[in-house]
Amino acid sequence: MIYQQLINGLMLGASYSLVAIGYTLIFGVLGLLYFAHGEVFMVGAFVGLYLVIHAGANIYMALLGATIATACLGVFAVFAAVRPVSKDYPLAPLISTIGLTIVLQNIATYIFGGQTVAFPETIESILFHFGPVTISSVQIFTLAVAIVLMVLLWLFIENTKMGRAIRATAENHETAALLGVNVNRVVLVTFILASAIAGIAGVLDGVKNSAISPFMGLQVAIKGLVVMLLGGLGNVRGAMVAGILLGMIEILTAAYLGSSMRDFFTFAILILILLYRPTGLFGTRTIEER
Amino acid sequence: MSEAGNSISLRADKLTKRFGGFYALKDFDMDVAKGDIHAVIGPNGAGKTTFFNLVTGMLPADSGRITFEDEAIDDPRPSRRTMRGIARTFQNIRLFGQMTVLENVMLGRHCRAYLSLWKALRNTVLHRPLGEAEEEREMRGHALEILDFLGLSDERHAKATDLSHGKQRKLELARALATDPRLLLLDEPAAGMNPHETEELDDVICSVRDRGITIILVEHDMNLVMGISDRVTVLNFGTKIAEGAPKEIQDDPTVIEAYLGEDVSL
Numbered sequence: 217m218i219y220q221q222l223i224n225g226l227m228l229g230a231s232y233s234l235v236a237i238g239y240t241l242i243f244g245v246l247g248l249l250y251f252a253h254g255e256v257f258m259v260g261a262f263v264g265l266y267l268v269i270h271a272g273a274n275i276y277m278a279l280l281g282a283t284i285a286t287a288c289l290g291v292f293a294v295f296a297a298v299r300p301v302s303k304d305y306p307l308a309p310l311i312s313t314i315g316l317t318i319v320l321q322n323i324a325t326y327i328f329g330g331q332t333v334a335f336p337e338t339i340e341s342i343l344f345h346f347g348p349v350t351i352s353s354v355q356i357f358t359l360a361v362a363i364v365l366m367v368l369l370w371l372f373i374e375n376t377k378m379g380r381a382i383r384a385t386a387e388n389h390e391t392a393a394l395l396g397v398n399v400n401r402v403v404l405v406t407f408i409l410a411s412a413i414a415g416i417a418g419v420l421d422g423v424k425n426s427a428i429s430p431f432m433g434l435q436v437a438i439k440g441l442v443v444m445l446l447g448g449l450g451n452v453r454g455a456m457v458a459g460i461l462l463g464m465i466e467i468l469t470a471a472y473l474g475s476s477m478r479d480f481f482t483f484a485i486l487i488l489i490l491l492y493r494p495t496g497l498f499g500t501r502t503i504e505e506r
Numbered sequence: 507m508s509e510a511g512n513s514i515s516l517r518a519d520k521l522t523k524r525f526g527g528f529y530a531l532k533d534f535d536m537d538v539a540k541g542d543i544h545a546v547i548g549p550n551g552a553g554k555t556t557f558f559n560l561v562t563g564m565l566p567a568d569s570g571r572i573t574f575e576d577e578a579i580d581d582p583r584p585s586r587r588t589m590r591g592i593a594r595t596f597q598n599i600r601l602f603g604q605m606t607v608l609e610n611v612m613l614g615r616h617c618r619a620y621l622s623l624w625k626a627l628r629n630t631v632l633h634r635p636l637g638e639a640e641e642e643r644e645m646r647g648h649a650l651e652i653l654d655f656l657g658l659s660d661e662r663h664a665k666a667t668d669l670s671h672g673k674q675r676k677l678e679l680a681r682a683l684a685t686d687p688r689l690l691l692l693d694e695p696a697a698g699m700n701p702h703e704t705e706e707l708d709d710v711i712c713s714v715r716d717r718g719i720t721i722i723l724v725e726h727d728m729n730l731v732m733g734i735s736d737r738v739t740v741l742n743f744g745t746k747i748a749e750g751a752p753k754e755i756q757d758d759p760t761v762i763e764a765y766l767g768e769d770v771s772l
Binding site: 375376377380381383384387388390391392393394395396397398 | 681
């Protein structure tokens, strides 16, 4: 029983991680809480759904389409809600991205209606039994995609020139700019990466839960926020680990204490972190510099 | 030293910067000859660091012109100035503390190589199986060479914050050198160094100059300044009060009076 729950927690946690990575990347380079990130996740899910239903796409095409669409949405967000807003008012981009949240939610409601929509089966569901543990092919697929994405992102951040520029900008954007890092481009690339990952996470969520709604973004955004704080603001590795940790905790409380206790524990953790360890479990990259 | 126009590295022309009603720099003229070590000295608040900030584009000037190698520098972006060949270090060390020594220096190469997102993504995927991308290898090689030059090779995998103060200063210098500058601005490089480290710094600055890099030096350590500078400019309250060879400055009564107080020998 406990192994089964741990596996389930890992599945849930991996999707939290994917969303939180985007949050924390954007927070790192801009010091901005990007409010519309949950909506990007939702748009990814709906683009995937649209491709499957109306274009007869398979899961890979749906993932690719959602990635491209949300990456473009990331570019749009930078040019519509971040760059034109004055940098002299730190809260201004927060407000403008809240605006973007409302716009995206309303567009989705207008096109798809306000109800929860069924996500068609795109992967044949086969159940595998390993002793007491049962895993479905859908779970294996979504977990594999999430892990591959995280590993690739980690290699990108640690080993490439752009990855180094992202880390440098997160530590001190003024010095980074002086050394020839194009900070505007770093911000753009960060938004593209974060949005594309959120888009993929959205499709995976649809595949896993077989249902999506235009309001699914808020729930995910809040969980992503908790994970980001748990892992340390701007700390990508922290977000990966903290996401899986939160997933495990939620599943275990739901299994042993009842599902109504699930969010209680999530927010209790959030409050405890803010009170006793505001830099998160794994420390933060940016807090000293700001 | 500064006779012909083309032997001038940097020229400041009536440079002025105000903060409110306070003139941090007022009608400041200065010529820096190519290949020189040119010191800028003056009491605290005389405008030395402001001058560096104007040259590197970290602050906009209120009026006046800066010319680098006979071309005006108009583009306000600091990265463009770095690309033009002007690098600096900071009075209060500004390293990327979470990165390794090597990564800090490799960052200095950013202004010298363009890498598209596509290429970066491809490098990520192919990084492990095919070995390092060629550009990464070039950046790494160049960075290692500089670390070797400054005697920091053994610490290349250490986190920047774990280095001693003196070595952190050296690392800042290494990072600035990685940008391939022709003009290097050093903001109090000896601050917080012990006498032995200062002596070493003396040699390092001279060997950087011998690589053909012009140096502007802001420093309070007068032994260092008078020992290695070709020319010295003295600032007080944002205006130039004297300029000349170290010997002339040491004997200049205005400097002694205004800057060092009376009865002090240099």
